[in-house]
Amino acid sequence: MRLICPHCGERDRREFTYQGAAEILDRPSREVGNDDWADYLHLRENPAGETKDMWYHDPCGAWIVVHRDTVTHAVHSGELASEVRK
């Protein structure tokens, strides 16, 4: 698998470390109840198909949201997590 780093371009998977689903970027506000926080912390989709997840590009230090497909194994794009979060 080759992933896309916005800085470095397409790179081999061995340069990356997986973190988890990109939902982690949608942090709820402090005011919402325990249920929403429990969902945020523990509930994850397990999609067959399009998915977005967080990868760390070890050599360059960028957090990346990778848009890929778990069925076809296609990698569509990579965006900086700092940009996605804005």
Place this chain on the structure above:
Amino acid sequence: MANLVARTPCEGLLPVTIGSVTLSEVVIERMAAVAPFKGKEGAVSAALKEACDIVFPAPNRTSSKGDARAVWAGQGRANVIGCDLPDLSGLAAVTDQGDGVAAVKIEGDGAEAVLARLVPLDLRAATFKRGHTARSLVNHMAASITRLGPKSFEVMVMRSMAQTLVHELTEAAEGVAARG
């Protein structure tokens, strides 16, 4: 007081010539990591231009003039070598790296072939030109790889990894040489 003897990272290991490739040490006596604050990249670049005649490099690029050079070192970061930094207070986070980095120059006809065994990148001259740099891996070790010329590259790792780097490069060079 004990008599301390300063040693360079690859002292006693290099230079070495294997087949068509020569490995030699690039001694970096002092390096600083410069990370511009948000929106200050232009100002940092201007300050570097005035003090050292180099600019803050774009991703995967270097900037050099004489001995002074800046090597892109990851997201929002560049390593500046060979010049006294201007005052960047308020503009960038500057971290002195001292002589904590080991750099090896690899040159010769087989340099690309040797690195091809270790680095998961296309480092051929058509895509990776002089002045281009990349943050990648040398086998399992994070490294900074820069093209210096048509047949020469510089590979930089943390100083504690000097012996590992020399070992990896030596072994790859022996493999390339064995194929004739």
